[in-house]
Amino acid sequence: xxKIEEFNKERADYNEVLAKYANRQQKTFxxxxxxxxxxxxxxxxxxxxxxxxxxxxxxxxxxxxxxxxECAKSGVTSEELSxxxxxxxxxxxxxxxxHIRRAMKIWDEELAPx
Amino acid sequence: xxKIEEFNKERADYNEVLAKYANRQQKTFxxxxxxxxxxxxxxxxxxxxxxxxxxxxxxxxxxxxxxxxECAKSGVTSEELSxxxxxxxxxxxxxxxxHIRRAMKIWDEELAPx
Amino acid sequence: xxKIEEFNKERADYNEVLAKYANRQQKTFxxxxxxxxxxxxxxxxxxxxxxxxxxxxxxxxxxxxxxxxECAKSGVTSEELSxxxxxxxxxxxxxxxxHIRRAMKIWDEELAPx
Amino acid sequence: xxKIEEFNKERADYNEVLAKYANRQQKTFxxxxxxxxxxxxxxxxxxxxxxxxxxxxxxxxxxxxxxxxECAKSGVTSEELSxxxxxxxxxxxxxxxxHIRRAMKIWDEELAPx
Amino acid sequence: xxKIEEFNKERADYNEVLAKYANRQQKTFxxxxxxxxxxxxxxxxxxxxxxxxxxxxxxxxxxxxxxxxECAKSGVTSEELSxxxxxxxxxxxxxxxxHIRRAMKIWDEELAPx
Amino acid sequence: xxKIEEFNKERADYNEVLAKYANRQQKTFxxxxxxxxxxxxxxxxxxxxxxxxxxxxxxxxxxxxxxxxECAKSGVTSEELSxxxxxxxxxxxxxxxxHIRRAMKIWDEELAPx
Numbered sequence: 001x002x003k004i005e006e007f008n009k010e011r012a013d014y015n016e017v018l019a020k021y022a023n024r025q026q027k028t029f030x031x032x033x034x035x036x037x038x039x040x041x042x043x044x045x046x047x048x049x050x051x052x053x054x055x056x057x058x059x060x061x062x063x064x065x066x067x068x069x070e071c072a073k074s075g076v077t078s079e080e081l082s083x084x085x086x087x088x089x090x091x092x093x094x095x096x097x098x099h100i101r102r103a104m105k106i107w108d109e110e111l112a113p114x
Numbered sequence: 115x116x117k118i119e120e121f122n123k124e125r126a127d128y129n130e131v132l133a134k135y136a137n138r139q140q141k142t143f144x145x146x147x148x149x150x151x152x153x154x155x156x157x158x159x160x161x162x163x164x165x166x167x168x169x170x171x172x173x174x175x176x177x178x179x180x181x182x183x184e185c186a187k188s189g190v191t192s193e194e195l196s197x198x199x200x201x202x203x204x205x206x207x208x209x210x211x212x213h214i215r216r217a218m219k220i221w222d223e224e225l226a227p228x
Numbered sequence: 229x230x231k232i233e234e235f236n237k238e239r240a241d242y243n244e245v246l247a248k249y250a251n252r253q254q255k256t257f258x259x260x261x262x263x264x265x266x267x268x269x270x271x272x273x274x275x276x277x278x279x280x281x282x283x284x285x286x287x288x289x290x291x292x293x294x295x296x297x298e299c300a301k302s303g304v305t306s307e308e309l310s311x312x313x314x315x316x317x318x319x320x321x322x323x324x325x326x327h328i329r330r331a332m333k334i335w336d337e338e339l340a341p342x
Numbered sequence: 343x344x345k346i347e348e349f350n351k352e353r354a355d356y357n358e359v360l361a362k363y364a365n366r367q368q369k370t371f372x373x374x375x376x377x378x379x380x381x382x383x384x385x386x387x388x389x390x391x392x393x394x395x396x397x398x399x400x401x402x403x404x405x406x407x408x409x410x411x412e413c414a415k416s417g418v419t420s421e422e423l424s425x426x427x428x429x430x431x432x433x434x435x436x437x438x439x440x441h442i443r444r445a446m447k448i449w450d451e452e453l454a455p456x
Numbered sequence: 457x458x459k460i461e462e463f464n465k466e467r468a469d470y471n472e473v474l475a476k477y478a479n480r481q482q483k484t485f486x487x488x489x490x491x492x493x494x495x496x497x498x499x500x501x502x503x504x505x506x507x508x509x510x511x512x513x514x515x516x517x518x519x520x521x522x523x524x525x526e527c528a529k530s531g532v533t534s535e536e537l538s539x540x541x542x543x544x545x546x547x548x549x550x551x552x553x554x555h556i557r558r559a560m561k562i563w564d565e566e567l568a569p570x
Numbered sequence: 571x572x573k574i575e576e577f578n579k580e581r582a583d584y585n586e587v588l589a590k591y592a593n594r595q596q597k598t599f600x601x602x603x604x605x606x607x608x609x610x611x612x613x614x615x616x617x618x619x620x621x622x623x624x625x626x627x628x629x630x631x632x633x634x635x636x637x638x639x640e641c642a643k644s645g646v647t648s649e650e651l652s653x654x655x656x657x658x659x660x661x662x663x664x665x666x667x668x669h670i671r672r673a674m675k676i677w678d679e680e681l682a683p684x
Contacts, residue, residue, distance in 0.1 A: 014215040017222045021192055025200040025264050028256065033208050036253050036432045041421040046388055050395045050426060054433040055209065057396045057549075059630070060173070062212035063433075078591055079383040084392060086595040090378045091396040091405075093513075093549030094603050095625065098632035101584040108587045128671035131678045135648055139492050139656040142484065147664050150318045150481050155307035160274055164281045164312060168319040169665065171282045171435075174629070176668035177319075193269040198278060204264045205282040205291075207399075207435030242443040245450045249420055253428040261436050283437065285663075287516070288401070290440035306477055314481040321627075321663025322489050323511065326518035329470040336473045356557040359564045363534055367542040367606050370598065375550050378595050397551065402515070404554035492660045497649040502616055506654060509620045510627045510661040519661075535611040540620060546606045547624040547633075 004110050007065055037070070045074035049084050056088035056096055056103070064103050072111040081107065118224050121179055151184070159188035163198045170202035170210055170217070178217050186225040195221065232338050235293055265298070273302035277312045284316035284324055284331070292331050300339040309335065346452050349407055379412070387416035391426045398430035398438055398445070406445050414453040423449065460566050463521055493526070501530040505540045512544035512552055512559070520559050528567040537563065574680050577635055607640070615644040619654045626658035626666055626673070634673050642681040651677065 001009070022030070037047045048070040055063035071081060085104075089096055115123070136144070151161045162184040169177035185195060199218075203210055229237070250258070265275045276298040283291035299309060313332075317324055343351070364372070379389045390412040397405035413423060427446075431438050457465070478486070493503045504526040511519035527537060541560075545552050571579070592600070607617045618640040625633035641651060655674075659666055 017218050023196045042425045050429045053392045054399045058209045060209050082593045083384045087392045091549050093547050095628045095630050104587050131674050137652045156311045164315045167278045168285045172665045174665050197270045201278045205435050207433050245446050251424045286437045288437050310479045319663050321661050323514045323516050332473050359560050365538045400551045402551050492656050498653045506623045506657045513624045539612045542606050543620045
């Protein structure tokens with residue numbers, strides 16, 4: 001099983017537990033989370049890049065990986081991703097580098113289009 | 115060995131190393147850490163919920179798990195925990211969700227009162 | 229005009245601008261923000277203390293002041309507030325102290341029950 | 343003098359002081375800061391939205407305002423900005439709202455295209 | 457009155473309010489805060505540089521200014537300060553730059569040794 | 571293979587992937603990262619302590635470990651490290667403690683000079 005399959009499986013598994021204990025407010029929040037990245041005035045690809053870079057500067061590996069997968073699905077190229085990474089690295093500093101390492105590793109192994 | 119037993123064992127093991135190198139300031143800090151969550155004008159349960167939510171918005175899994183265990187010991191119900199989670203998720207944003215996933219998984223497996 | 233009246237006036241004024249540009253997702257978020265602090269399994273007072281401490285460790289003066297006002301309205305005493313402050317200070321570190329200074333100043337001048 | 347003129351004037355004034363004390367590493371960093379937002383595989387507009395959202399989730403008013411101005415210059419519409427704001431608010435949580443208030447106020451007064 | 461005199465006056469004024477509401481845990485914390493920067497295995501100057509850089513990457517203007525004043529008192533030169541700034545800027549990213557601007561302005565006006 | 575050998579190996583391995591996708595801006599950033607910690611007005615040892623404490627308050631395990639290794643190479647003693655830890659713990663709060671645990675464990679096992 002690839003790292004991404006493993007991530008998706010664990011995510012699905014954990015989401016069942018989340019659903020079990022979620023109150024109405026949390027359910028609204030999860031619904032909002034899905035809605036917010038749908039294409040609108042900004043297209044899906046731009047929104048996923050925004051989600052990716054936000055996750056990068058806040059340094060959350062799971063969030064980074066989630067948006068990385070969505071970036072790949074939306075047709076982001078390696079060069080485009082690299083420019084988004086540059087912005088996150090510049091804004092967020094060298095403290096983001098370990099997260100970038102892990103992101104690019106999985107991009108290289110399982111997601112890069114070429 | 116359950117995840118919580120493992121966590122407690124590792125914590126005890128690491129705390130020995132901490133103690134070996136701790137200077138006087140650090141010892142004062144550790145003493146303060148213990149004192150601050152004792153019941154007073156606010157009861158133990160409320161204080162552990164404050165510790166839990168603070169740890170959640172600052173996104174530290176070990177701190178979250180520590181206070182989750184203390185919440186369970188203080189009689190927090192699943193419904194009460196869920197409302198504290200809602201506040202942390204709202205204040206801290208979707209970046210907290212992976213931490214909530216891990217917290218609720220262990221709550222479900224080893225801590226939930228019912 | 230007191231500091232709190234000024235804060236409330238500016239907040240109301242700015243919220244009008246927010247509303248002008250808010251899309252549906254943002255409106256849902258604002259509704260959620262209101263709902264999450266209503267009394268439920270945890271009472272209003274506990275929830276406002278959770279909001280206050282979360283805002284303190286994340287170091288947002290406006291959020292701190294908002295929840296401080298709500299804490300006062302919910303009957304939080306100076307001693308209870310002080311214990312919530314202790315938890316925030318311990319968890320979040322000395323970097324929170326300037327925010328605590330500003331919060332306690334306004335608590336002292338306009339909010340403290342005695 | 344408008345708020346943005348004031349911001350730009352203060353920024354220019356302070357940058358002179360920065361330059362006076364900057365060593366070679368800092369000068370390289372400032373050069374990098376300028377280069378990173380130039381159009382490439384991603385266009386200028388997308389990059390400024392990435393800079394804006396990163397600044398929003400990290401909650402830095404000056405950085406937010408800087409990128410807001412650049413967004414306006416790059417032709418970002420109010421609807422596009424609002425969708426970028428939605429992502430920042432969702433990812434970063436309600437703690438970002440005071441920053442959004444201040445950003446939208448100045449957008450409304452001095453930057454919105456319509 | 458210079459900016460630093462104003463800062464010190466406000467700080468003293470606010471500290472009185474802090475003391476009025478501080479419980480025992482907070483008093484211990486404040487005592488610890490004073491003790492931690494005293495010279496020991498590391499000298500006072502190195503400790504103040506550590507306090508300065510930590511405050512910079514966590515982006516707290518009041519904390520930065522406090523340690524900047526202490527750095528000046530401990531004999532830190534402009535060149536040494538600039539190297540500490542470089543580390544903070546690199547680690548913490550461009551999001552720290554507005555704080556560096558404000559710090560260097562006051563360093564230039566009131567603190568720089570030459 | 572010791573933990574540090576493993577860390578260094580993984581780091582080298584991942585850096586190859588980084589290099590494969592890095593654009594010019596990122597390469598400049600990596601060069602800057604290396605340059606910034608070279609001895610200058612402040613010596614190498616002080617700079618590594620600054621890097622260590624900054625990483626600690628920002629809570630990045632990989633960054634902490636990297637600077638811990640460099641601290642050991644630069645001749646930092648356990649007592650000096652402990653004082654730097656005290657500052658990070660005080661400034662950053664109890665949320666840093668799990669990171670300190672992991673850092674001191676590896677310091678104890680593989681890095682402490684005595």
